[in-house]
Amino acid sequence: MPAKSGAQQKAAGAALAAKRGDMPKSKLRGASKQMVESMSEKELDKMASTKRKGKPEHAAKH
Structure with missing residues (x-):
């Protein structure tokens, strides 16, 4: 599953x-x-x- 935001990607990397x-x-x-x-x-x-290109830093909450 790909990351939906930059913050999610950074957390996954850590x-x-x-x-x-x-x-x-x-x-x-x-x-x-x-x-x-x-x-x-x-x-x-x-x-x-x-x-990360085109991804927001934080995903919108639903």
């Missing part, structure tokens, strides 16, 4: 780094903390690698 062991999980906050527990490495990689 969660992916923690899942791979590149940064400690204790450094995660907010959405990235939830993502690391609920998503697989493959899902996080797909979300973090989304192109």
Whole structure:
């Protein structure tokens, strides 16, 4: 699933780094903390690698 906003992509990137062991999980906050527990490495990689062009920084709430 591709990221819907720049903020979501950044959170996925941080969660992916923690899942791979590149940064400690204790450094995660907010959405990235939830993502690391609920998503697989493959899902996080797909979300973090989304192109940012044309994406808003924050997604609109419905």
